Amino acid sequence: MRAMHIQQNYSLKALNSFGVSVSADLFTALRSSDDVDALISWRKANLSTPCLLIGGGSNMLFVHDFKGLAVVVCLKGQELIAEDDDAFYIKAAGGENWHDFVRWTIDEGYAGLENLSLIPGTVGAAPMQNIGAYGVELGDRLQSLDAIDLSTGERRTFNNEECQFAYRDSFFKRQQPDRWLIESVTFRLPKNPKWITAYAGVEAALDGQEPNARLISDAVIALRQSKLPDPKVIGNAGSFFKNPIMPIEQWKALRAKFPDLPGYPQNDNKDLIKTSAGWLIDQCAWKAFRDGDAGIYEKHALVLVNHGEASGKALWDLAERIIKSVKEKFDLTLEAEPRVID
């Protein structure tokens, strides 16, 4: 078996969308199944060394340098593997760029992922937090995924139910971090798709045109570009806080004090309601706040930004100040959506 190519003291600045200057003691890239086998062997021999899986680094905040082996997943490939009367089944490798993969499905005539256009990152990371946008979540389209337990080398296929998808959550996110390497994901894309346009301005952007996958994707891209900063220009990880979900009684009591408090009923549980973290943060006057290079995006209170040289610690300190002020005003504890690597 080929030995793993490990580099030392490797800069991760280009591998995290906050653009934070941090490094990993050890670094390797997975490009082939030989590389995966070499990683499994290395892991068995080095169980006490922390190991961090990285896709596009667009859902991570590094507060410090990483003292262990950082592994960037670059496995490539995407193909139609089966079809039946109702659906196409498409398999994509974990290192494929998510948005390029979505556009490829549209070019090939497969619909179903268009609402998830322009989400940064990779196919393999998408199930981790069950990515979602414009009325669709990954769990709505995932058939199964192939993963490897890096602590034992066991290979396992998880069906949709076994992934235990929830709002920005999955089985994998709740497990010991970096235990499961997601090698590939298989999608079930319907032959007769129902277009989802009644969400956050998509219908208006279509401007009366008959929907199709490409038009919806283009509309979503335009909407996202108008609202969210491009990480290549301003470092960020998209929405930094999860929208709090609470029992309806708690929400009603809060709304009695704050009549404009948004509320979004949850389809899967009628006793719960979701509110908007962006609204809560806005009410605490954080939008466009800046302390050195750490700040909050001027168009979106949910987006923590690095205007240049902010350290991960400065960004996390600001996030903690925001959490504290929302707690004081609303008695709600915001949770970070990205993984904070401390």
Ligand SMILES: Cc1cc2nc3c(=O)[nH]c(=O)nc-3n(C[C@H](O)[C@H](O)[C@H](O)COP(=O)(O)OP(=O)(O)OC[C@H]3O[C@@H](n4cnc5c(N)ncnc54)[C@H](O)[C@@H]3O)c2cc1C
């Ligand atoms: C501008 C912007 C907009 C965004 N908009 C959205 C949005 O609308 N909806 C949304 O849900 N998210 C959004 N995000 C967050 C982010 O794009 C997603 O979470 C994305 O899936 C992260 O992919 P990644 O490859 O960059 O993951 P990374 O940040 O590299 O990793 C995220 C997590 O997944 C793990 N991981 C990575 N690859 C693998 C693998 N192959 N196997 C196992 N574990 C792995 C990592 O260890 C880590 O725990 C946005 C981010 C940005 C910067």
